[in-house]
Amino acid sequence: MTTRTIAVVSAGLGRPSATRLLADRLAQATTDALAERGVTAEVVTYELRTLAHEITDAMLTGFPSGELRTALETVAGADGVIAVTPIFTTSASGLFKSFVDVIDKDALRGTPLLIGATGGTPRHSLATEYAIRPLFTYLHADTVTTAVFAATDDWAGEADDVNPLPERIRRAGVELAEKVVARPERSGAADGFDATPDFASLLNRL
Amino acid sequence: MQFGIFTVSDVTTDPTTGRTPDDTERVRAILTIAQHADQAGLDVFATGEHHNPPFVASSPTTMLGYLAGTTKNITLSTATTLITTNDPVKIAEDYAMLQVISNGRMDLMMGRGNTGPVYPWFGKDIRQGVNLAIENYALLRRLWDEEVVDWQGKFRTPLQGFTATPRPLDGVPPFVWHGSIRTPEIAEQAAYYGDGFLHNNIFWPTDHTARMVEYYRRRYEHYGHGRADQAIVGLGGQFFARKNSQDAWNEFRPYFDNAPVYGHGPSMEDFTRETPLTVGSPQQVIDRYAAMRDVVGDYQRQLFLIDHAGLPLKTVLEQIDILAEEIVPALRAELESKRPAHVPSDPPSHAERVAKARAAGTAQDQHVAGEDRWTGRAAEDDVAEPAGRGAAFGL
Numbered sequence: 001m002t003t004r005t006i007a008v009v010s011a012g013l014g015r016p017s018a019t020r021l022l023a024d025r026l027a028q029a030t031t032d033a034l035a036e037r038g039v040t041a042e043v044v045t046y047e048l049r050t051l052a053h054e055i056t057d058a059m060l061t062g063f064p065s066g067e068l069r070t071a072l073e074t075v076a077g078a079d080g081v082i083a084v085t086p087i088f089t090t091s092a093s094g095l096f097k098s099f100v101d102v103i104d105k106d107a108l109r110g111t112p113l114l115i116g117a118t119g120g121t122p123r124h125s126l127a128t129e130y131a132i133r134p135l136f137t138y139l140h141a142d143t144v145t146t147a148v149f150a151a152t153d154d155w156a157g158e159a160d161d162v163n164p165l166p167e168r169i170r171r172a173g174v175e176l177a178e179k180v181v182a183r184p185e186r187s188g189a190a191d192g193f194d195a196t197p198d199f200a201s202l203l204n205r206l
Numbered sequence: 207m208q209f210g211i212f213t214v215s216d217v218t219t220d221p222t223t224g225r226t227p228d229d230t231e232r233v234r235a236i237l238t239i240a241q242h243a244d245q246a247g248l249d250v251f252a253t254g255e256h257h258n259p260p261f262v263a264s265s266p267t268t269m270l271g272y273l274a275g276t277t278k279n280i281t282l283s284t285a286t287t288l289i290t291t292n293d294p295v296k297i298a299e300d301y302a303m304l305q306v307i308s309n310g311r312m313d314l315m316m317g318r319g320n321t322g323p324v325y326p327w328f329g330k331d332i333r334q335g336v337n338l339a340i341e342n343y344a345l346l347r348r349l350w351d352e353e354v355v356d357w358q359g360k361f362r363t364p365l366q367g368f369t370a371t372p373r374p375l376d377g378v379p380p381f382v383w384h385g386s387i388r389t390p391e392i393a394e395q396a397a398y399y400g401d402g403f404l405h406n407n408i409f410w411p412t413d414h415t416a417r418m419v420e421y422y423r424r425r426y427e428h429y430g431h432g433r434a435d436q437a438i439v440g441l442g443g444q445f446f447a448r449k450n451s452q453d454a455w456n457e458f459r460p461y462f463d464n465a466p467v468y469g470h471g472p473s474m475e476d477f478t479r480e481t482p483l484t485v486g487s488p489q490q491v492i493d494r495y496a497a498m499r500d501v502v503g504d505y506q507r508q509l510f511l512i513d514h515a516g517l518p519l520k521t522v523l524e525q526i527d528i529l530a531e532e533i534v535p536a537l538r539a540e541l542e543s544k545r546p547a548h549v550p551s552d553p554p555s556h557a558e559r560v561a562k563a564r565a566a567g568t569a570q571d572q573h574v575a576g577e578d579r580w581t582g583r584a585a586e587d588d589v590a591e592p593a594g595r596g597a598a599f600g601l
Contacts, residue, residue, distance in 0.1 A: 056471070057471045057472040057476070060467075060468060060470065060471030060472070061409055061467065061468045061471050061472060061477075062409060062467075063409055063410050063411065063414075063480075065411065065472070065476065065480040066476075066480070069411070193390050193417065193421045196390040196391060196393075196394055196421070197391070197394070198394065199394055199395060199397075199398035199429075202336070202340050202391060202394065202395070203340060203344070205337070206337055206340060206341050206359070206360055
């Protein structure tokens with residue numbers, strides 16, 4: 001069995017957090033779907049709450065330090081990413097957006113990515129499409145078509161009898177797994193040096 | 207091994223007094239700082255180049271030309287000269303002039319500049335930053351190396367029969383560094399030409415610095431300029447020192463907390479751990495920077511930023527004295543004791559470059575016996591001569 005790395009980013013602020021709960025469910029669904037395809041998933045989860053100070057520092061100084069640097073390297077080198085945020089004031093949380101802002105603009109290029117979001121009521125569910133999906137489109141991530149939004153009522157199974165949360169989570173996990181399996185294995189984050197053109201190429205592209 | 211200082215020329219309010227120097231006071235303070243560094247025996251003074259407040263160093267060769275006449279030994283340099291937005295023709299002329307005036311006691315460092323609006327102000331596109339650096343520097347080299355240049359490129363009007371004057375001192379152009387923090391293409395450029403590479407790591411963790419310098423060294427060897435460990439490497443740095451470590455922390459903290467760039471961000475504890483900023487006793491500065499050779503190998507130039515964030519002139523001059531008297535001698539002894547014999551201690555001096563060029567037969571004539579076809583003539587006189595009279599308007 002081959003092994004692929006799935007980086008999970010959860011921007012939930014509470015402890016315990018419904019956002020983290022959704023993130024864990026999405027990670028499990030992806031792990032299960034990968035296992036069905038003969039692939040072992042190594043899941044690495046980051047709660048942005050613990051990186052909040054370092055994210056602000058990175059925005060002010062221009063470089064990531066400490067655990068944040070490790071998190072960014074893990075995300076950049078992952079075979080698949082699960083990004084989950086609470087919806088605050090019609091959009092991703094500011095902390096989530098700040099984290100996305102300190103990701104190198106090429107770090108997610110082509111990376112299979114699954115969006116998850118939590119909110120109080122299903123009336124916010126399209127925030128995944130108008131507010132979050134464009135972020136990852138801009139970064140050229142390969143985002144799966146199903147984004148999973150979990151409203152508070154979803155956790156009681158009362159919100160949607162036809163298309164309940166567990167089914168949506170399962171479907172999203174399968175979609176992410178299929179994209180991960182279809183891509184060649186990563187050899188860790190590229191550090192930019194191997195891809196540096198030699199001087200003749202630099203001159204030629206003028 | 208060279209030790210020196212560089213200024214970014216920020217005009218910043220002193221957070222402990224609320225006082226802000228005006229531009230004139232700041233420019234004159236920078237001159238005093240450079241002259242004091244020379245008298246104290248430091249090896250290098252370098253000025254940044256900026257075209258937006260709160261920075262005053264917009265005209266580096268005017269400043270360095272004055273300093274060439276009012277200092278004795280210190281090497282005058284830049285940190286950095288904007289190779290993207292300056293006309294390479296003007297850089298060739300300005301720095302050849304500085305080279306002649308300073309009798310070779312200068313070099314310069316190319317940088318792209320990271321202030322977005324400066325590019326459009328000078329008619330350039332920041333997205334072309336690397337391409338501008340590549341093309342402009344290639345032209346600059348030709349203007350120094352060749353007497354008469356015919357040139358056509360993408361970013362500047364073509365040149366036909368152009369000669370940059372004055373010709374370089376002794377027929378050998380100044381030594382050039384390239385500075386870049388995160389762009390391997392610039393390390394590649396420095397390696398290709400066999401120029402120096404300075405990583406200004408003052409805001410960056412050392413593992414990143416190590417990778418950039420390692421890449422430059424590897425490529426320097428690839429292009430046949432020498433062994434990787436003989437490549438010419440410089441580092442930025444930052445310190446604040448007092449006899450007692452706690453006094454340094456107490457005195458510097460308000461400046462750190464309110465500093466441009468990193469102020470109001472990470473704590474001084476975090477920042478001193480993550481970056482080369484060292485606040486403490488002279489011995490702590492010595493220990494921290496002696497360890498830099500473990501990060502980048504034996505290197506040739508260490509520049510410190512010491513006059514920013516609103517620090518008063520008196521304090522800056524005291525820091526220069528501490529650097530020159532207590533830090534540099536110990537640091538130099540430490541670093542030189544470990545340097546292998548085949549690795550140069552210093553970047554090449556003008557005299558060394560002249561000797562090498564003469565041995566190789568590549569030193570140029572200093573006087574170009576050009577015929578002046580231009581002075582005293584009207585623009586119209588110079589067109590269409592071969593076509594004969596009466597050919598105006600294409601008739």
